[in-house]
Amino acid sequence: MAYLAGRMLIAVEAGAPNNGRSEETTARVKHATVRGRRHPYVSAQAARRWIRDGMVEQGSVPSPVTRVGKAQGKAQKANTAADPIRYADDDLFGYMRAGAKKDDSATTLRDSPFMLGTLMSVAPVYPTEDFGVMSRGVSEPVLHGHEFYTADLAAPFLLDLPRIGTFTLPNTDGVGRPNYLTSEQALQVAEAAAFGATATTFRDQPAVRLPIEERKRRAALLLESLAHLSGGAKQALHYGDRVPSLIVMVPFKGGINPLAHVIDGDEATGLRVRGDVLRKELAAWEGEWEAPVRIGWRPGFRDDLREDFEKECAQELADQTVVIDHPRAVLRGLAAEMRTTALDAWFEDPAR
Amino acid sequence: MTEVPREPLPAWRLEFYAPVASFRDPFFPGLTRGLPVPPPSTVRGLLAAATGAPRESLAFGMAAWSEGQGVDAETYHPIDATGLNPAVSGRVRAGKGGMTLRSRPFLAGVHLTVWLPGSEGDRVARALRRPRWALRLGRSQDLVHVEARVQVMLEPVEEAIVGHALAPVSGHDVPSAIAHRMAASVSTDRMSTHWADYLWCDLPAGRHRVRGAYQDAGYDDGTRPDGARGRALWLLAP
Numbered sequence: 001m002a003y004l005a006g007r008m009l010i011a012v013e014a015g016a017p018n019n020g021r022s023e024e025t026t027a028r029v030k031h032a033t034v035r036g037r038r039h040p041y042v043s044a045q046a047a048r049r050w051i052r053d054g055m056v057e058q059g060s061v062p063s064p065v066t067r068v069g070k071a072q073g074k075a076q077k078a079n080t081a082a083d084p085i086r087y088a089d090d091d092l093f094g095y096m097r098a099g100a101k102k103d104d105s106a107t108t109l110r111d112s113p114f115m116l117g118t119l120m121s122v123a124p125v126y127p128t129e130d131f132g133v134m135s136r137g138v139s140e141p142v143l144h145g146h147e148f149y150t151a152d153l154a155a156p157f158l159l160d161l162p163r164i165g166t167f168t169l170p171n172t173d174g175v176g177r178p179n180y181l182t183s184e185q186a187l188q189v190a191e192a193a194a195f196g197a198t199a200t201t202f203r204d205q206p207a208v209r210l211p212i213e214e215r216k217r218r219a220a221l222l223l224e225s226l227a228h229l230s231g232g233a234k235q236a237l238h239y240g241d242r243v244p245s246l247i248v249m250v251p252f253k254g255g256i257n258p259l260a261h262v263i264d265g266d267e268a269t270g271l272r273v274r275g276d277v278l279r280k281e282l283a284a285w286e287g288e289w290e291a292p293v294r295i296g297w298r299p300g301f302r303d304d305l306r307e308d309f310e311k312e313c314a315q316e317l318a319d320q321t322v323v324i325d326h327p328r329a330v331l332r333g334l335a336a337e338m339r340t341t342a343l344d345a346w347f348e349d350p351a352r
Numbered sequence: 353m354t355e356v357p358r359e360p361l362p363a364w365r366l367e368f369y370a371p372v373a374s375f376r377d378p379f380f381p382g383l384t385r386g387l388p389v390p391p392p393s394t395v396r397g398l399l400a401a402a403t404g405a406p407r408e409s410l411a412f413g414m415a416a417w418s419e420g421q422g423v424d425a426e427t428y429h430p431i432d433a434t435g436l437n438p439a440v441s442g443r444v445r446a447g448k449g450g451m452t453l454r455s456r457p458f459l460a461g462v463h464l465t466v467w468l469p470g471s472e473g474d475r476v477a478r479a480l481r482r483p484r485w486a487l488r489l490g491r492s493q494d495l496v497h498v499e500a501r502v503q504v505m506l507e508p509v510e511e512a513i514v515g516h517a518l519a520p521v522s523g524h525d526v527p528s529a530i531a532h533r534m535a536a537s538v539s540t541d542r543m544s545t546h547w548a549d550y551l552w553c554d555l556p557a558g559r560h561r562v563r564g565a566y567q568d569a570g571y572d573d574g575t576r577p578d579g580a581r582g583r584a585l586w587l588l589a590p
Contacts, residue, residue: 003486020424021425032422033420033422035420044493045427095431095439115492115493115495117372117495118458118493157495158486203484255487256498258497260497
């Protein structure tokens with residue numbers, strides 16, 4: 001196995017977790033127009049920020065910065081981060097560091113091994129526009145409107161497990177630029193070796209790779225961060241829980257995600273969770289995935305859909321091909337399994 | 353444009369679906385204008401991600417359309433090369449050369465169909481069963497789903513329904529088609545790009561005379577009220 005494919009759903013109740021540009025005095029929620037109807041969304045960038053901050057809350061060391069300047073009687077200088085060897089967040093979320101044009105230094109980038117799509121509302125929603133007035137102690141009130149909505153937002157995600165803690169080096173014709181270390185950083189390979197990194201070949205490219213214990217630790221951190229997701233805009237005015245209400249995860253041998261329609265919606269009924277779609281997809285991709293399909297479903301979230309889903313997948317649930325539990329239990333359980341040696345094979349590409 | 357051998361051609365038809373995707377038009381530096389369809393070079397990248405090869409240079413046919421769109425506001429955290437404005441946990445202070453906000457147009461519900469002909473097509477279509485790298489279309493966050501993978505026979509035609517397929521400028525004379533200049537392929541060191549003009553109809557154009565085209569008789573992109581099957585497609589060289 002190499003990829004953890006998944007789809008997650010966040011239920012927003014009267015919230016505005018991600019806002020676009022405001023118009024005059026009104027803050028607008030982000031939305032896309034699909035077939036002429038509005039679908040609010042939370043951008044992937046915003047949700048990734050929540051997860052990244054969650055990792056830091058859990059004690060993962062963020063890229064720190066040291067600065068020297070006047071106080072130390074030296075020229076101002078700060079060492080930048082973007083060091084994926086040392087910091088789990090730079091490794092998992094990637095970055096792009098543009099070199100200075102004048103000294104023609106190379107651009108380095110790390111393509112994120114954790115990919116998360118846009119959290120898009122499964123059904124069209126018309127956001128409510130709230131009229132706000134600030135009139136305390138002023139003669140002319142200040143108007144400030146904002147939009148908020150109630151919707152189920154779903155997004156696909158894909159975690160490229162072997163690529164965590166693996167850094168390809170560019171070869172002479174430039175192949176392997178994404179995700180690479182420059183020559184200057186290749187010099188840091190010596191430093192990386194101090195962290196136990198070894199030189200290897202990764203998907204036909206020369207690479208430097210951290211020891212598996214560290215790579216597993218980083219993957220586990222990410223899942224644990226998802227298990228207590230929080231964040232977003234307007235938390236004081238529209239507080240809401242952001243832990244996924246529903247999450248489906250299946251490990252695959254290749255970089256695909258067949259879960260697009262397992263959680264989706266239609267205009268008439270809103271959210272749909274379709275066991276028949278899941279069964280058909282698993283059958284179509286037989287041999288490419290590994291049981292069990294891990295489903296996290298919050299108790300009390302759309303019990304009607306859950307009942308139908310459990311009926312539809314009764315056989316799979318009985319033989320443990322599909323397991324259902326609380327999203328936190330599922331995510332933290334999988335993270336705990338990763339920390340043992342049980343899933344080590346997931347961190348290597350399958351034999352082709 | 354390759355010389356079309358006028359005989360039926362076995363091929364794989366692959367249908368992809370991306371809930372959200374964004375394709376920047378590189379001819380507008382400094383502002384983000386979006387293209388309505390993925391450029392052929394983007395699709396080549398998708399195929400190369402599946403096979404794990406540095407590049408894929410087979411000729412393929414493609415058609416694309418999307419259900420909707422929007423404009424996202426993206427926060428950029430540029431990492432300053434001088435180190436004066438360092439990134440802390442992926443965040444950079446606002447200010448000149450620091451954190452900034454930009455509009456980014458995107459498409460919602462992107463449908464992409466790719467035809468992979470011949471033995472090369474066989475190889476790539478097989479690789480799509482177990483892609484070596486993650487399949488994405490557009491930005492690194494735009495995951496793409498493989499919806500269907502079937503073997504079809506492409507027949508050379510003189511007249512066919514012109515749908516959402518990309519055509520070379522010599523491919524047809526549909527008046528409503530717009531020519532988009534897009535990357536046909538990008539060299540592996542990303543230093544040189546081969547540009548070409550492609551005709552694309554945002555609304556299917558109906559039956560027209562076509563040149564150098566094939567038809568996939570069983571294909572219905574759902575755009576014809578009468579449910580007529582069969583659409584023209586053109587094989588695009590790198």
